[in-house]
Amino acid sequence: MIVCAASNNAGKLKELRRILERMGHEVKSLRELGINLDPEETGTTFAENARIKAEAFCKASGLPTVADDSGLCTDALHGAPGVYSARYAGHHGDDDANNAKLLRELTDVPEEQRGAKFVSAVCFMLPNGRALEVEGECPGRIAFTLQNGDYGFGYDPLFIPDEYGAPDGKRPNTERRSYAQLTPDEKDAISHRGRAMEKLEAELPAFLG
Ligand SMILES: O=P(O)(O)OP(=O)(O)OP(=O)(O)OC[C@H]1O[C@@H](n2cnc3c(O)ncnc32)[C@H](O)[C@@H]1O
Numbered sequence: 001m002i003v004c005a006a007s008n009n010a011g012k013l014k015e016l017r018r019i020l021e022r023m024g025h026e027v028k029s030l031r032e033l034g035i036n037l038d039p040e041e042t043g044t045t046f047a048e049n050a051r052i053k054a055e056a057f058c059k060a061s062g063l064p065t066v067a068d069d070s071g072l073c074t075d076a077l078h079g080a081p082g083v084y085s086a087r088y089a090g091h092h093g094d095d096d097a098n099n100a101k102l103l104r105e106l107t108d109v110p111e112e113q114r115g116a117k118f119v120s121a122v123c124f125m126l127p128n129g130r131a132l133e134v135e136g137e138c139p140g141r142i143a144f145t146l147q148n149g150d151y152g153f154g155y156d157p158l159f160i161p162d163e164y165g166a167p168d169g170k171r172p173n174t175e176r177r178s179y180a181q182l183t184p185d186e187k188d189a190i191s192h193r194g195r196a197m198e199k200l201e202a203e204l205p206a207f208l209g
């Protein structure tokens, strides 16, 4: 089916597009549809915000729409930045400032207290208003310095997942590679978004009836 991948974040859009295309769908981005909209994310949960975005963009596009609301929750900061991940350092979507602030907040926090998880809530909405909501999580740790790689966006250089995907399955991340140092396939196999989309794929046939 033709699906609107509703994100204004270029890195997230790229992931949604490749996962949806792998599922066999034809993807239209907001830009391709000429939609210039940034709905206010007033929810207190990832799921609420995903629904707000799916609803707004589904109305605007008239297409089945996938929206994702995601973020990084750290143990030492009691779940922060959480739903405020995009605007953690004050300016929406300033990845460098967000990463710098997270490192600063975790200065002196020892390895064993640097646990965290990435969360993705995905809302798939049909033009008739029916919605399918799923969520995925990925456990990991926050690095002590930026671990940049060839890939990634946002907090990727600071997030070390507990495991990563490989052609022959998943394995413990003993090399402590960051999300940014995983290939797209390796990230999708274990990421919060990959896992949410896996659930969407599994539940979609029954939902569509
Ligand atoms: O709302 P949309 O338009 O989709 O774009 P956004 O960037 O505002 O997205 P969110 O509201 O969901 O905020 C999520 C924040 O968490 C970051 N983030 C989400 N998934 C990520 C991932 O897989 N890797 C790194 N950072 C991620 C992202 O860069 C944002 O700062």
Ligand SMILES: [Mg+2]
Binding pocket: 041, 086
């Ligand atoms: Mg947003």
